[in-house]
Amino acid sequence: MKNKVFLITGGTSGIGLACAIYLEKQQCNVIITGRNQKTLETALQQLGSNATGFVSDTSKLTAIDQLVFNVKEKFQKIDGMFINAGIFKAASFEETTESVFDETMNINFKGAFFTIQKFIPLLRNPSSIVLNTSIVVFKAFANTSVYTASKAALEGIAKVLNVELAPKGIRINVVSPGVTQSPIQKKSGMTDAAIDDLLKHFSETAPIGRIVQPTDIAPIVSFLLSEHSWVLRNEKIIIDGGTTL
Known part of the structure; x- marks a missing residue:
């Protein structure tokens, strides 16, 4: 892994940042993206000299094009990507608005789709792409209809990409985290009390006896x-501490 170059979308907090820290400790060069300069700079302060950051909104194709240009200019080629950028907005099916639908699908699926497509010329042969999905794809949770659909769509294209991109030496695999202690819950609009109840429930019911942490996921992404x-x-590796057994 030494000196290899990996891109992590949504690498400023939670799972993405934990993976960036882990990969840099493996002497990799890490590129992270975030949607604003402040959070990007805060994340880079937790990383070392082998980390690079670019502000990029994965929901906008022009921003993806600019990211490709920036990465090519500095690194020419990369060895893999962790497609991690995503959002979750809690809403019942009946209360889901068009704006929530569009924002979720644009970031979680459309952005992922076109990030992969546009980075193909920069991916070495061989290289690896890891997709971050969720256990919601196979276990139903209330108030997650659009989020579930976006993650299912992402998993749905993995098989096709493995066939189409195999001649280029590109392989695609999936990590499917369970409920993980990260900023995504706070950003979803959940109250602090609801978040505490959620984490408490999964801590008490998980066979590992605690909630999954972003640092649990990082070594698995590194392996892939x-x-x-x-x-x-x-392949899909379920990282949920056994909660869906």
């Missing part, structure tokens, strides 16, 4: 990005 996962294609 590394040459050790070369034989894996379209």
Whole structure:
């Protein structure tokens, strides 16, 4: 892994930042993206000299084009990507608005789709792409209809991409986290009390006896990005501490 270059979208907090920290400790060069300069700078302060950050809104194709240009200008080629940028807005099916639908799908699926497409010329042969989805794809949770659809769509294209991109040496695999202690709950609009109840429930019911942390996920993403996962294609690793057993 030493000196390899990996892009992490949505790398300023939570799972993305934990993966960036872990990969940099493996002597990798890490590129992270965030939607605003302040959060990007805060994240970079937690990383070392092998980290680079770019402000980029994955929901906008022009921003993805600019990101590709910036990465190519500095690194020419990359060895893999962790497609991690995503949002969750809690809303019942009946109360879901068009704006919530569009924002969720634009970031979680459309942005991921076109980030992969536009970075293909920069991906080395061989290289690895890891998609961050969720256990919501196979376990139903109330108030997650659009989020679930966006993550299911992302998993849905993984198999196709593995077939189409195989001649270029690009492989795609998936991590499917369970409820993880990260800023995504706060950003979703959930109250502090609701977040506390959620984390308490999964801490008490998980066979591991605690909530999943972003640092639990980072080594698994690193494995999927590394040459050790070369034989894996379209595999999904469920990282939920056993809550869906």
